[in-house]
Amino acid sequence: MKKLLLLFIIFLIISCEGIQYDGEKRLVFQTVVLDSNGQPLPHSNVEINVSDDYSSGLISKGKTDQDGRITLVFPAPKYDLGINLRIYSDDMSYLEKGVFNIHKADFENYKFIYQNSYLLKxxxxxxxxxxxxxxxxxxxxxxxxxxxxxxxxxxxxxxxxxxxxxxxxxxxxxxxxxxxxxxxxxxxxxxxxxxxxxxxxxxxxxxxxxxx
The missing domain is CATH 2.60.40 (Immunoglobulin-like)
Structure with a gap:
């Protein structure tokens, strides 16, 4: 477990070099990924990255559960940088969805729930x-x-x-x-x-x- 945590920290440092984070605050992202009929899409991919004018980096990622739900927790950027989402399926017949320029102010009590995670063919x-x-x-x-x-x-x-x-x-x-x-x-x-x-x-x- 300690090795995994260390590898994750090293990964964050490498991928997000130049972006500063608040070591004490965590942000929580939640969504439910659905198909065009409103049915959950399990094992869909959700990635979160943070970007500024000079650099960007992947800060959290995961797959939805059997009900299409996912919760991701990641360190808060020190400044109000763009927080971006990428939602996609391993099934290439589904179109990828990208959502850009979410602000820290959009996280109510450090939590942001995104309601429009539809993947369509x-x-x-x-x-x-x-x-x-x-x-x-x-x-x-x-x-x-x-x-x-x-x-x-x-x-x-x-x-x-x-x-x-x-x-x-x-x-x-x-x-x-x-x-x-x-x-x-x-x-x-x-x-x-x-x-x-x-x-x-x-x-x-x-x-x-x-x-x-």
Whole structure:
């Protein structure tokens, strides 16, 4: 047991060189990995890494249990760095899911429960194709996302102003009603307004333009 602990510590030092951690505080991540029908996916892989502008490293990983559940405990970064998730199955027919830029502030009492860990197969999905139309220079688009059963390989949990990443395509379970949510920031007044649009997708791609 002591040898395993020592190897794990050495692994963390090597993989996360340059990132500083609080040796006294631990963060807890929990989720349930499900398929498109809401059934648990046992033995799915969940990885957590931490990144800053200069380096990144794997800090915790594991596999879900028979009920698709997983709990990972890892040391808290000293600073508010990006905490990122990678969720995937050894069965390559399932699409990988990536969630980026989770903050320490998103951990309530040091615990973060992620509710949208769906792994879908490509043939189960139809694409929501998004285009963006900026109508004034005084607005910024923030936090584009949806509610429903979907998957994205590169999803931002919190808006990252350094890269202005807006998804061009979101793969959604076919024949589903869902909500598209986005926030517009007025840079003159510093007021944020959230918009919620009810949509339905069938077997074919659906296009939508966000005007901001």
């Amino acid at each position: 490509f043939e189960e999905t139809a694409a929501l194709e998004l285009t963006y139309n900026q109508t004034t220079s005084n607005t910024v688009l923030k936090n584009v996302g949806i509610t429903g059963i979907y998957t994205m390989p590169h999803e931002y949990y919190n808006f990252n102003p350094d890269n202005y990443y807006y998804p061009a395509e979101i793969l959604i379970k076919k024949n589903q009603s869902f909500q598209l949510k986005y926030t517009i920031l007025n840079t003159q007044t510093d007021i944020e307004t959230e918009y919620i649009v009810d949509l339905t997708i069938g077997d074919n791609p659906l296009s939508y333009t966000i005007n901001y």
